[in-house]
Amino acid sequence: MVHKNPERAAVLLQKSLSGVNxxxxxxxxxxxxxxxDYAENRAFFNPQGSLVNYQSIYQTAQNIWRKIGKxxxxxxxxxxxxxxxxxxxxxxxxxxxxxRPEFEFKAPPRTKAxxxxxxxxxxxxPTGSSTLxxxxxxxxxxxxxxxxxxxxxxxxxxxxxxxxxxNPDSNQRLSRAxxxxxxxxxxxxxxxxxxxxxxGNGPSKPVASNDTDEGRAKNRRTDFxxxxx
Numbered sequence: 001m002v003h004k005n006p007e008r009a010a011v012l013l014q015k016s017l018s019g020v021n022x023x024x025x026x027x028x029x030x031x032x033x034x035x036x037d038y039a040e041n042r043a044f045f046n047p048q049g050s051l052v053n054y055q056s057i058y059q060t061a062q063n064i065w066r067k068i069g070k071x072x073x074x075x076x077x078x079x080x081x082x083x084x085x086x087x088x089x090x091x092x093x094x095x096x097x098x099x100r101p102e103f104e105f106k107a108p109p110r111t112k113a114x115x116x117x118x119x120x121x122x123x124x125x126p127t128g129s130s131t132l133x134x135x136x137x138x139x140x141x142x143x144x145x146x147x148x149x150x151x152x153x154x155x156x157x158x159x160x161x162x163x164x165x166x167n168p169d170s171n172q173r174l175s176r177a178x179x180x181x182x183x184x185x186x187x188x189x190x191x192x193x194x195x196x197x198x199x200g201n202g203p204s205k206p207v208a209s210n211d212t213d214e215g216r217a218k219n220r221r222t223d224f225x226x227x228x229x
Contacts, residue, residue: 012064016067016068028116031228057150062074117225118224119147119224119225121143122222130178140182148195148224154226156224156225156226157225158179158198158223159224160177161175161205161207162201162202163216163217164203164206165210178222
């Protein structure tokens, strides 16, 4: 559909993915889409290997299909893997050798490239700590892993932010340490480290007033920005 009817593909993306506010945003994101060839599909679905990101991608797709009314029942990812069609198709692709990596990441961009999507996530750390507890990991699993997998060919900037309580320099260092802890966790889920740029903003980029408890809570956040290659 991306190639045959890009306009409809963009409309479906805008309707189904939160944070995509305009049709132009959706069209820009579709430019990041890469359609894999046979060798890449075989490597991705190889039953003897690891189904890298398959579960999160499948879950994202299933949620989208339910949201737009295409399916009513859901099934666990492991019940959906059937590689027989790939084995049967091998004779039609005799030239297919080992698949190259789908995306090759060098160092993440250090320029202030404009993001195509920003997702703000409230992640709560113990005071003065950058350790991820199980609650934080669950938030990342449900809100960030799918986003990183969906835009597999894009970089992601992880920006830690704090309120203005305490020493600004200490807050900046702490916000970066927390963002780095988030990046390490995402790497443990199968992503390349060079996919992520880590930034510690400290209290320098508030989104609300620091004069109230509610405002300070909003400022203690992590922003995930999708950056085009």
